[in-house]
Amino acid sequence: xxxxxxxxxxxxxxxxxxxxxxxxxxxxxxxxxxxxxxxxxxxxxxxxxxxxxxxxxxxxxxxxxxxxxxxxxxxxxxxxxxxxxxxxxxxxxxxxxxxxxxxxxxxxxxxxxxxxxxxxxxxxxxxxxxxxxxxxxxxxxxxxxxxxxxxxxxxxxxxxxxxxxxxxxxxxxxxxxxxxxxxxxxxxxxxxxxxxxxxxxxxxxxxxxxxxxxxxxxxxxxxxxxxxxxxxxxxxxxxxxxxxxxxxxxxxxxxxxxxxxxxxxxxxxxxxxxxxxxxxxxxxxxxxxxxxxxxxxxxxxxxxxxxxxxxxxxxxxxxxxxxxxxxxxxxxxxxxxxxxxxxxxxxxxxxxxxxxxxxxxxxxxxxxxxxxxxxxxxxxxxxxxxxxxxxxxxxxxxxxxxxxxxxxxxxxxxxxxxxxxxxxxxxxxxxxxxxxxxxxxxxxxxxxxxxxxxxxxxxxxxxxxxxxxxxxxxxxxxxxxxxxxxxxxxxxxxxxxxxxxxxxxxxxxxxxxxxxxxxxxxxxxxxxxxxxxxxxxxxxxxxxxxxxxxxxxxxxxxxxxxxxxxxxxx
Amino acid sequence: xxxxxxxxxxxxxxxxxxxxxxxxxxxxxxxxxxxxxxxxxxxxxxxxxxxxxxxxxxxxxxxxxxxxxxxxxxxxxxxxxxxxxxxxxxxxxxxxxxxxxxxxxxxxxxxxxxxxxxxxxxxxxxxxxxxxxxxxxxxxxxxxxxxxxxxxxxxxxxxxxxxxxxxxxxxxxxxxxxxxxxxxxxxxxxxxxxxxxxxxxxxxxxxxxxxxxxxxxxxxxxxxxxxxxxxxx
Numbered sequence: 006x007x008x009x010x011x012x013x014x015x016x017x018x019x020x021x022x023x024x025x026x027x028x029x030x031x032x033x034x035x036x037x038x039x040x041x042x043x044x045x046x047x048x049x050x051x052x053x054x055x056x057x058x059x060x061x062x063x064x065x066x067x068x069x070x071x072x073x074x075x076x077x078x079x080x081x082x083x084x085x086x087x088x089x090x091x092x093x094x095x096x097x098x099x100x101x102x103x104x105x106x107x108x109x110x111x112x113x114x115x116x117x118x119x120x121x122x123x124x125x126x127x128x129x130x131x132x133x134x135x136x137x138x139x140x141x142x143x144x145x146x147x148x149x150x151x152x153x154x155x156x157x158x159x160x161x162x163x164x165x166x167x168x169x170x171x172x173x174x175x176x177x178x179x180x181x182x183x184x185x186x187x188x189x190x191x192x193x194x195x196x197x198x199x200x201x202x203x204x205x206x207x208x209x210x211x212x213x214x215x216x217x218x219x220x221x222x223x224x225x226x227x228x229x230x231x232x233x234x235x236x237x238x239x240x241x242x243x244x245x246x247x248x249x250x251x252x253x254x255x256x257x258x259x260x261x262x263x264x265x266x267x268x269x270x271x272x273x274x275x276x277x278x279x280x281x282x283x284x285x286x287x288x289x290x291x292x293x294x295x296x297x298x299x300x301x302x303x304x305x306x307x308x309x310x311x312x313x314x315x316x317x318x319x320x321x322x323x324x325x326x327x328x329x330x331x332x333x334x335x336x337x338x339x340x341x342x343x344x345x346x347x348x349x350x351x352x353x354x355x356x357x358x359x360x361x362x363x364x365x366x367x368x369x370x371x372x373x374x375x376x377x378x379x380x381x382x383x384x385x386x387x388x389x390x391x392x393x394x395x396x397x398x399x400x401x402x403x404x405x406x407x408x409x410x411x412x413x414x415x416x417x418x419x420x421x422x423x424x425x426x427x428x429x430x431x432x433x434x435x436x437x438x439x440x441x442x443x444x445x446x447x448x449x450x451x452x453x454x455x456x457x458x459x460x461x462x463x464x465x466x467x468x469x470x471x472x473x474x475x476x477x478x479x480x481x482x483x484x485x486x487x488x489x490x491x492x493x494x495x496x497x498x499x500x501x502x503x504x505x506x507x508x509x510x511x512x513x514x515x516x517x518x519x520x521x522x523x524x525x526x527x528x529x530x531x532x533x534x535x536x537x538x539x540x541x542x543x544x545x546x547x548x549x550x551x552x553x554x555x556x557x558x559x560x561x562x563x564x565x566x567x568x569x570x571x572x573x574x575x
Numbered sequence: 576x577x578x579x580x581x582x583x584x585x586x587x588x589x590x591x592x593x594x595x596x597x598x599x600x601x602x603x604x605x606x607x608x609x610x611x612x613x614x615x616x617x618x619x620x621x622x623x624x625x626x627x628x629x630x631x632x633x634x635x636x637x638x639x640x641x642x643x644x645x646x647x648x649x650x651x652x653x654x655x656x657x658x659x660x661x662x663x664x665x666x667x668x669x670x671x672x673x674x675x676x677x678x679x680x681x682x683x684x685x686x687x688x689x690x691x692x693x694x695x696x697x698x699x700x701x702x703x704x705x706x707x708x709x710x711x712x713x714x715x716x717x718x719x720x721x722x723x724x725x726x727x728x729x730x731x732x733x734x735x736x737x738x739x740x741x742x743x744x745x746x747x748x749x750x751x752x753x754x755x756x757x758x759x760x761x762x763x764x765x766x767x768x769x770x771x772x773x774x775x776x777x778x779x780x781x782x783x784x785x786x787x788x789x790x791x792x793x794x795x796x797x798x799x800x801x802x803x804x805x806x807x808x
Contacts, residue, residue, distance in 0.1 A: 399632050402657030406677035407586040463585045495635045529611065529634060538635070 040096070041171045044083025044148075048165070052077040052154065057109035059150040072164050075156050077121055080167070082151040089146045090173065096144040097136060097174030103163045103242040105131035106155030111143050121156040129241040136177050159243035185233050191356050192229040198359070199223035202366075214269040214369075218362055221262045225355060228255045249298040256302040257291050260309035263358070267313050270365050271320030271328055283312055306351055310335065313358070327368045334361030384550060388438060390543055391484050394491075395433050407461045418460070425456035436483035440551050444479040444486075444511055444520070451490050455507075458494055465504040466494075472511040479511055479518060481571075482547035488540045489522045489569045497526035497566055516575055524567040548573070577623060580608040581615035581641075582630045582655070587676070591628055591655065594680055598687045610634075612641050624650040626690060631656040631665070642668050643712040647705035649728060649743040651751075653686050666700035668714075669752045689751070701752055704732060706740045715740055721786060722766040723749060723757075735788075760784060760802050761795040768805055 047066035055061060056079045063081050072078050090096045100108070105119025115138070119131025143149070157164050170177070202219035206212055231252050234240070240248060261284055268276050290304045314335050320328030338354030394400065404426065412419035432450040436442045448470055455466045473479065486509060499505045506525040511518070541560070548556040548571070555574035560567070576599050582588040588608045595606055607622075609615050612633050619627065627645050629652055631638035638656070642665065645652045651671040654662070655678065662673040672686040703714040715732060724731045725746030732740040742749065750759055758768045766784065775783045775791070782794035784802075794802060 398657040398659065402676040403584050403587065406590070406657075407584060409677050409679070410586055410590040461584050461586050492635075 040086065040088050040090075042085045042087065043169075044085060046080055046082040046167060048078060048080050050076065050078045052079070054154075056081070057114070057152045057154070058112045069165065072157065072161055074161060075125055075158055077154060077156045078164075080153045080155070082153075082167075082169075084149045084151050084171070086144055086146050086149060086171070090141065090144055095141050095174045096139045096171055097177035098139055099170045099177050099180070100135045100137075101133065101168040102153075102155075102166060103133070103160055103245070104155040104157035106153050108135075108137075109150075109152040109154070110139055111149055112152075113140065113143065115140060115143075121154055125158050129243065131242055132239040133242045133245045134235055134240070136180075138174050139171070157242075160246060180236055181233075182236070185236055188229055188233060188352055191352055192226050194356075195222045195226040195229070195359070198363070199226060214266060215366070217262050217266045217269070218366065221259060221266060221362075222359065224255050224259050224262070225352075225359070228252065228259065229352060231255065253291065253295075253298050253302060256305055257287065259355075260287055260305040263309055264312045264316055266362060267316040267320075267331070270331075270369075271316055271323070271325050273316060273319045302351075310338070310354075326372075327365045330364050331358075331361035334358055334364075380550070383546060384440070387543065387546055387550060391433070392437060394484060394487070395430055404457060404461060411460060422457070422460040425453055425460065429453035429457060433484075439483055440547075441480040442483045444473060444481050444509075445475060447481050447483065447486050448473065448509065450484065450487050451507075451509075454487060454490060462494070463503075464499045465502070467504060467506040468509075469506065470509040470511070472513065473509075474511075474513070477513060479513060481520065481573075482544075482551055485544050485547055485571070486520065486522055488544055492538070492540050493522075493524035493526070493567060496529050497524050498529055499526055518573045518575060520571045522569045522571075523563075523565065526566045528562055528567055544571075576603050576625045578603065578606045578626045578628065579615065579618055579622070579624055580606070580628045581610075581612065581633065581638075582608065582628070583610045583633045584630075585610070587630075587655075591683070594683050595628070595687070597680075598684055612636050612638065616641060616644060619645065619648060624648065626650055627652045629654050629656075631658055631661055639664070639668075642670070643705050643714070646670065646703075647707045647712050647743060649745065649748075651690055651748060655683075663700055667702035668705060669701050669703065671751065701754055704740075704742060704749075706732065706742050708740075713740070717753070720767060721770050721788065721790075722764060722792060723753075724765075725763040733790075737788075758802060758805055760798050761793050764792050766792060771806065774799075774803070774806070 045068070047063055047068055048070040049056070049063070049066045050070055050072065056063075066081065070078065086096075100116075100118075105121050105123075106117075107114055107121060108116040108118075116135060118135050119129075151169070199219050199222035202215050202222060206216040206219055209215070231248055235248070264283060265280060268280060273279075287305055287308060290308060291301055294301055314332075317328055317332045317335055321332050334357045338357045341350045341353040341357070408419060408422050408426070411422050429450065432446065432453055436446060436450065448468075452468055455468055458464070459466050490507060493507065494505070497505060508521075508523040508525070510521040510523070512521070513519075541558075545558060548558065552573055557572045558570070560569045562568075578595055578599075580588055580591050580595070582591060588610070592606055592608055596603060607618060609618060610633075615627075615629070618624075627648070627650055629638055629641065629645060631642070631654055638654075639661075642652070642654075646669045652669075653672045653674060654665045654670050655674045655676065656662075656665075657676040659673075659675045662675070665673050671689055674682055674686050701717060703716055704720070705712050705714055707713075715734065719734045719736065721733045721735055723742075723746065724733065726741075728743075728745055730742045730744060730746050730749055732742055734740065744752075746763065746765060750757070750765055753765065756767055756769065757765050760766050766786070770786050770788075772785045772787050774794070775785060777783065780796060782796070782799045783791050784794055785791050
């Protein structure tokens with residue numbers, strides 16, 4: 006109890022530190038323009054076309070206004086062009102604002118986005134981000150006036166959100182194309198990885214880690230699409246928040262799934278509790294400053310990173326396979342985070358973390374392959390062991406020696422002996438490459454073995470069985486009872502009448518199949534444990550091969566002699 | 576002859592018994608057949624034996640455990656086993672012969688002849704002499720043996736480190752088992768030839784050898800010629 010509360014406390018502390026440390030405004034594009042300086046922007050409700058002109062008195066205009074739905078209002082912004090565009094070049098402007106509007110530059114209409122007179126138009130023409138040229142004759146060095154006539158129907162609160170940037174027009178058009186190309190290469194890789202992992206999961210439905218990883222990759226693909234689509238898709242300003250909301254949700258899901266994936270790979274105590282607590286704190290981070298989308302996303306990702314780091318460090322301490330490499334990938338992701346702005350660093354950082362996750366996956370795949378190969382080798386070994394039963398020198402040479410003696414002393418009995426031997430070889434050949442055989446066939450094998458041993462040992466062996474039903478499926482791995490029989494013949498003494506009796510009882514229920522094999526006789530060496538003998542190893546390996554963990558086997562001395570019980574879960 | 580058969584396969588035990596009786600005829604005093612190691616060891620402890628016929632795999636128990644015991648006895652041991660690959664190892668411990676199963680009358684008689692005709696085994700495989708000591712059987716590597724001295728029904732084994740061990744087997748029996756590097760130089764002495772430093776010829780055609788460690792052992796008049804041939808060939 007004490008340790009669990011310590012864990013919780015640590016997680017809680019880390020989360021608090023993370024949240025408070027990550028209070029940073031991350032929507033700072035940070036560009037310092039060489040070509041222009043931004044001046045004051047003022048607003049006025051109402052509509053007067055003369056407001057487009059450079060030289061009107063706007064001293065009564067205010068920096069904050071409250072607007073009404075669909076009502077026209079104007080904004081006027083001072084801009085100083087520091088350097089005229091070079092010869093054959095032309096300036097362009099990028100505008101990022103809500104609403105539908107007309108743009109006037111020094112009194113001349115130079116751009117129209119949607120229709121400010123009808124901002125409720127159903128075709129939603131007004132886009133969030135506009136890029137257009139400034140006529141060359143207007144972009145001279147000196148002061149200029151940017152007047153915008155606009156109206157807003159959706160998200161009235163954001164009427165004053167206004168961002169603009171002036172540069173060479175080709176530069177404006179190219180925008181963040183370079184970043185975008187790189188980041189979309191990542192997107193393609195994430196999509197492929199997601200599909201591949203999903204197919205892997207389809208092939209192995211129990212592998213939830215693979216599914217989580219697949220979903221995580223898909224989410225990252227989507228995150229990139231939604232993050233960068235603004236650069237190549239015209240988004241109406243009413244969808245701007247929807248897009249940010251989607252990005253927030255995707256980031257939240259990624260932040261939940263990544264530590265979950267690590268927790269499946271590096272299992273630590275109290276996992277469920279810690280993960281539930283983590284998700285709860287994450288939800289709190291998500292909703293606390295919900296409207297500040299970028300900051301929420303940043304906080305969530307940083308929190309996720311710290312928790313993942315804690316899990317992986319746990320893995321490293323416990324010397325779990327692959328933990329070190331993942332730790333390195335996690336630490337490497339900080340490097341990019343420091344150097345590049347958040348939008349890009351999160352993708353690069355996460356790609357590196359994904360590489361780490363891929364590494365674990367490849368390790369696990371290798372482990373599975375090795376286990377599979379081991380099982381193949383084991384099956385072959387068991388098959389060989391079964392074959393060896395009939396040709397191992399102790400059995401074969403003793404049998405042949407007895408046979409020679411019978412042939413020399415009583416040829417007619419010798420013939421019967423040969424027939425019994427042929428029978429055992431025949432049954433062994435039939436079952437040689439099977440992993441399960443009907444119990445009736447196993448009994449046939451045992452009976453032929455008994456016939457041989459009767460000639461060799463001159464003891465009266467008696468076989469009985471009970472509960473064998475040809476009409477229902479009663480199966481057993483080959484030569485399992487045969488092995489028990491061999492053991493009994495070796496380790497038990499016959500009765501005073503020179504008789505040894507064996508009894509096989511099959512007990513079948515809907516869920517289990519039980520076989521009891523009893524030997525009536527005195528055990529030669531009671532105290533000597535036979536549990537680890539090669540015979541028992543063979544039986545256990547055979548049962549594991551066919552039933553995994555769903556079997557039990559016991560072997561014990563009882564009053565009458567020896568009793569072996571095999572119980573199989575169907 | 577007093578013979579013990581340790582064999583858990585009744586049919587085979589009977590076969591061995593029959594063949595043994597046919598071979599030894601009236602020289603056979605007693606033949607006993609047991610099926611387990613425990614019974615076999617009991618019998619060995621309580622009886623004066625001349626020969627033990629031993630199977631190496633008895634009811635799943637390893638006959639090598641008992642081989643140390645039988646090899647240290649006064650009697651010879653012949654192994655009759657299905658596991659031919661164990662033959663070399665068996666010879667290392669000093670068995671007279673290894674008869675692989677399945678065997679016929681000729682093969683088993685070949686083994687018995689070695690006892691009757693006092694033939695040497697002629698193999699170089701003997702590695703250890705099993706000697707009884709307080710607390711169990713001790714294996715002496717024959718590399719460490721300088722010479723062996725007959726002392727009635729026993730033998731004394733003199734080692735390179737100056738110590739001495741007692742062996743239950745007679746000098747006769749040991750000379751059958753030991754490799755050719757040992758030479759019978761006297762009715763009471765078996766010497767490892769490489770330990771001989773020089774032959775001393777005394778007056779009255781008495782002979783002796785001096786070993787590298789300075790010990791001087793007598794050489795039988797009849798053995799002198801043979802020894803000289805071995806050393807100077």
